[in-house]
Amino acid sequence: MKYIVALIAFFCSISANAQQKDEEVIQKIYSETLTHSKTYDWLRYLSKHIGARLSGSPEAAAAVEFTRQLMDTLALDRVYLQEVMVPHWVRGEKEYAAIINAKSIGTKQVNVCALGNAVGTGPAGLTAGIVEIKNFEELAKLGKKAISGKIVFFNRALSSTHFDTFEAYSGAVNQRSSGASEAAKYGAVGVVVRSMTTSLDDVPHTGALRYAADLPKLPAVAISTNDADLLSSLIKGQTDLQFHFRTHCQILPDVRSYNVVGEIKGSQHPEEIIVVGGHLDSWDLGEGAHDDGAGCVQAIEVLRVMKSLGIKPKRTIRAVMFMNEENGLRGGTKYAELAAKEGNKHIVAIESDRGGFTPREFSADTTPEKLAKMAAWIPLLKPYGISDIGAGEGGADIGPLKPLGTALMEFVPDPQRYFDVHHTAEDTFEKVNKRELELGAGAMTALVYLLAEYGL
Structure with missing residues (x-):
């Protein structure tokens, strides 16, 4: 009996130490994001210098090159392009x-x-x-x-x-x-x-x-x-x-474009992949700031913070800028097709495509067992405004990964203002709040850290 009590105490102490460590890492993640984040500057360039990025347009091509070069500066383990043919509709x-x-x-x-x-x-x-x-x-x-x-x-x-x-x-x-x-x-x-x-x-x-x-x-x-x-x-x-x-308006012949992928290789389980991403294309009327420039720069920020803090994730983390979500979903389909062909093991994919507003929660399309495991992390995220990790849906671009057994997740910010600007000329950089954008990046980075540390 004494042995069992001692064993329980030993494992409780391990759990308590792990929780304290996670709390400290997550606090560092938020401090880094809220004081040194580049997301707002990246979004300004994407929105103001490149602008609307409709699939097949010169601006979409410029956005591919911008995000590729941007991730090249972060000293990641790998940055690469995935070729995909996309529709070319013009207004x-x-x-x-x-x-x-x-x-x-x-x-x-x-x-x-x-x-x-x-x-x-x-x-x-x-x-x-x-x-x-x-x-x-x-x-x-x-x-x-x-x-x-x-x-x-x-x-x-x-x-x-x-x-x-x-x-x-x-x-x-x-x-x-x-x-x-x-x-x-x-x-x-x-x-x-x-x-x-x-x-x-x-x-x-x-x-x-x-x-x-x-x-x-x-x-x-x-x-x-x-x-x-x-x-x-x-x-x-x-x-x-x-x-x-x-x-x-008219439909022109398909155009060659690319998904943009940046990767940090896992230190213990490199074969297990965590994807975080948004879609690089946008409609042609505004600047694509909330939809989905915000999601793209938040995904890249996950990798930047990991590198800046010296966090060596146990599992591989990929930030993916998907092309052609708006009028074809070709990028998300191509990514899943290549993942299946290469036999990649994607344990979870997180999409940010609901705008750069105040973080509220995450939704997940996965098994009850995996959902319960993630729900145990809510106390670590609650101090930063994340109230729940609940059953729901993933985003459109990561949907094609579901047949591969991937848990799908979506970052869920406050939803009240999104459809004021969605798909309009009003979706401009000025409509994005810097603090809200950075808090969203912090939430995504904290969750990715936990997923990389403990898996599913």
Whole structure:
């Protein structure tokens, strides 16, 4: 009995010593990040000097070279590129749209932008009657008789009842991604979609649509929420209202691009890989600061802090700048394809693609056993504002790693302001708070340290 008591005491002392060590390392991680971080400067360069980084563009190519050279300066064990062919969609000239001959206000120009991957209208534009619907079931109920030859106006707002605005986004985004093909089934000639935001403003939000291969490709635009409300009110009072829009976008041949990867080799289990990353591409309207320049520089900061503090992680850590998340997911798919081909063992992948706002928690798509192990680390992270590591989802770019048995995780900052700027001209460097950006980098580095130290 005395032996058992002594053994329990021995292991408790080891556990207590390990906890004290982890607390000290995490405190050093945050101190380093909040006093010497380069994330804000890196993001300024990415946003202001390079700017919007749509897949296939010269700016996307410049961002690849910038992040490659940046990670080269950190004395990592390896920095390399992964070639990937990406789609090349271009917006062309500025879009124009107007409500035509409304009885109460006449003709009024409204704020729109073409949806990503959409075909253009041609130089003459498109003018037709307009039908407002809220969902695909309503569209099917109206049928060809009401829809044929018309522009379909999808006007389902993001629900204000969800605390997590990403849940509201998920409940509305199918009208943007699939609305054009759904409307094409019933003979529509074009699509207007309410912008995916909780805000009421004059800023249209772009985003990708996906055309069904066996249906006509309809021109499609997003309309600002204020103008969507105006259009809806006018439709209710005038059944023969018309709408006009003109877009010049087109799809060009695929372009060669790259994922950018930086790596610190594990000291004890180098075969076990931890990925942390964001997507390097952005939409073309703003500067891609929150979406997803913030996630990219936070991932690179994880490696910088490890090197600066002399932390030798037991497992291999990779920072990956994925290309083409916005309108194709080619980079994430290629990364997983190469990982499978090379037989890499990715134990966990963490994505930051929810903006550079105040850290709140991490979500994880993994087994209950692994989730329970990570939940035991919450007391180490709670002093820095991380309240939970709970069941949820990983990000889009790391999703293709799931069939390889990889635990998927997502950094979850405060969600309330993200959809004010998401996919818009408002997504600029000035909208990112330096302190919040650095706290997010600290949270990601602390979690990666624990994962590298203890594995899953």
